Amino acid sequence: MSKDADDDRTNADVEDRPSGLGLGAKVSCQSKFVASGDPVERKLYAKLNAEKRKAANIAKSLLPHLQEML
Numbered sequence: 130m131s132k133d134a135d136d137d138r139t140n141a142d143v144e145d146r147p148s149g150l151g152l153g154a155k156v157s158c159q160s161k162f163v164a165s166g167d168p169v170e171r172k173l174y175a176k177l178n179a180e181k182r183k184a185a186n187i188a189k190s191l192l193p194h195l196q197e198m199l
Contacts, residue, residue, distance in 0.1 A: 165171055 165174075
């Protein structure tokens with residue numbers, strides 16, 4: 130790689146780094162969600178997922194009606 134290509138890669142790495150981490154910190158690209166032991170957080174995630182499922186079901190049920198209108 131040329132010097133310019135190395136600089137571009139470094140700048141991209143810096144832009145992707147979360148603000149709370151230092152210069153030498155590495156962040157994995159594929160972070161995995163770990164279920165929390167906090168009951169309040171678990172309840173909030175359950176509500177969030179329920180709303181996502183509800184919105185997806187509504188969108189799925191409206192899709193045939195919208196296609197008929199076109």
